Amino acid sequence: MSEPLFLFDLLLALAVVAIAAAALLVRDAFAMIVLFVVFGLLSALAWVRLAAPDVALAEAAIGTGLTGALLLKTLHHLRARGMAGWEPGAAAPRPVPRAVASLNAGLTLAVVAGLGVAILGSPLRVTGLEIAVAEAMPLSGVDNPVTAVLLNFRAYDTLMEVVVLLAAIIVVWQVERGADAAPAPSLGPIWQGFARLTLPAAAIVGVYLLWAGAEAPGGAFQGGAMLAAIGLMLLLTGLYRPHPDHRATARLLFVLGTVAFAAVALLVAGAGRASFEYPQGHAKTLILLIEGLVTISIAVTLTALFHGREPAALKGELRHDP
Amino acid sequence: MTPDLIYGAAGLAVFGIGLWGAIALQDRMRRLLGLKLCSVGAGFVLIVGAWREPPAAPDPVPHALVITGIVVMLSATAAALALIRRLHDLEAADDRA
Missing domain, CATH: 1.10.287 (Helix Hairpins)
Structure with a gap:
């Protein structure tokens, strides 16, 4: 080195x-x-x-x-x-009793020491699964090993990950249901011009990250996060205001990725294949289909997680939009 | 001293700092941040485990696990922040009453 x-x-x-x-x-x-x-x-x-x-x-x-x-x-x-x-x-x-503070510190040190011993005791730089992954790469339909693991070899994990994201937005909407309308942060009108200039570029970067994920670093989650940044900018500049009427569309987009992912898993099963065992030659198409729809769901869900409370017309806050 | 040892020690330290913050601090947002630091520390250790002396390529399976972990941690953070906001509102209402 x-x-x-x-x-x-x-x-x-x-x-x-x-x-x-x-x-x-x-x-x-x-x-x-x-x-x-x-x-x-x-x-x-x-x-x-x-x-x-x-x-x-x-x-x-x-x-x-x-x-x-x-x-x-x-x-x-x-x-x-x-x-x-x-x-x-x-x-x-509030001041913490000295005994409690030292107990906390001692407990942390004990856990860290235990982990340190475990890490130092484990063999470093031994061959893991990279050889198995490298051997299976030609069948995966993509050239980026991480994308191959995420969407082909270990696609179950990624399906569950998308479900966790879906669960998060359900929890957030339920927890804040009935809460008073929160004062929404706003950046003011000057930022609208900035947003109009930068959002098209951000959209291109997001879609590029999704597309490049097949052979280079990137993928559905990175691309979805980039597109969610557009959603945040739209919310903060006031270019988009969530409206109760948009809830049905939002819910549809939340579940779109999960449904498409699960549907592909089930549809490729049969004829001697297990779920997520993509048919020969169609792996790339199916992975791109899943990634595209999952990216849309991720972007919309992350934007909704940022907005927080479900846009609902509750008593005392009926909207009178012109 | 190779990168894996340096960053492995750093990841362990970040995990320890986060664990201490999550159990010893009183402020809710700082506790949540402590848990987030734990998750980044665990990510460091996993990525160090996947690292191979160049020019050998790293093991992609732990990388995919850490990406999954990052998204799961964001979901947990969003849910926890919604709880924090709601608790804060309820306490503020109690204070007014």
């Missing part, structure tokens, strides 16, 4: 750990979220160094970008409702 890269790795690893600690310890909640976003982007950079560009893209777009947006939206909600403890420079939290 050449010297400059070794130094880079060391500094990056130290920065990741230091910023993770700083994000939890900083007093101001807004600074916490900003530090978390920096932490996520540096983690993604570290994962590029570890030859995992697909994971780095997913972490940057979903784990950092959209998670950061969700955190900021919640902070806006909490601060708009006004409560001591959420303002910067609020009173310190």
Whole structure:
């Protein structure tokens, strides 16, 4: 390992750990979220160094970008409702008894030490499943091994992942059902021009990420997250306002990916094939079909998760749109 | 010192910081952030496990697992944030009453 890269790795690893600690310890909640976003982007950079560009893209777009947006939206909600403890420079939290604090620290240290022993005791750099994956790649219909694992070899996992996303939006709509209309964050009119300029480019990047996922880093989740960023921009600039009448369409788009995914799994079964055993020569078409529809569902679901409360006409907030 | 050792140690440290935050801090959003740090730390360890000395290609199966984990963690975060918002609203209503 050449010297400059070794130094880079060391500094990056130290920065990741230091910023993770700083994000939890900083007093101001807004600074916490900003530090978390920096932490996520540096983690993604570290994962590029570890030859995992697909994971780095997913972490940057979903784990950092959209998670950061969700955190900021919640902070806006909490601060708009006004409560001591959420303002910067609020009173310190209740003091914790010394015994409890040391118990917490001791427990954490014990778990970390146990994990460290387990990791150091496990054989490093042994051959895992990469040879089995490499042998099966010609049959997978795609050239990117990660996409092949996600949508062909381990497609059940990915189907369940899409179901989890569907469950999340159901939970969010149920939890906030009946809650008062939250003050929606808004960026103001100048941003509408910015949105009109940048959204077409974002759409192209999102679809490109989906398409490139077949042979290069990218895929349905990274592309869907990019398209969800468009949804967030539309919501924040007020170019799109959720309306109760749009709920049926939204629900349809939430389940579209899951239904298409499950339907393909069931339809290819039979004639001696198991579910997800794509017929020879049709794997690429089926994978692209699933990925395309799942990307739409992911984008709409992530946008709805950001918006939060179901757009419902509840008593006291009937809309009178012109 | 190779990248896998450096980032493996960093991932373990991030996991530990997150675990401590999730059990020791009082603020709900910081606890949630602690859990998120745990998930990133676990992602570090999995990706380090998949790493091979170049020019050998890494194992793609853990990579797919971590991508799945990132999406599941986002779903859990969104659900937890909805609960936090609702709890906050209910407490604010109690304070007014």
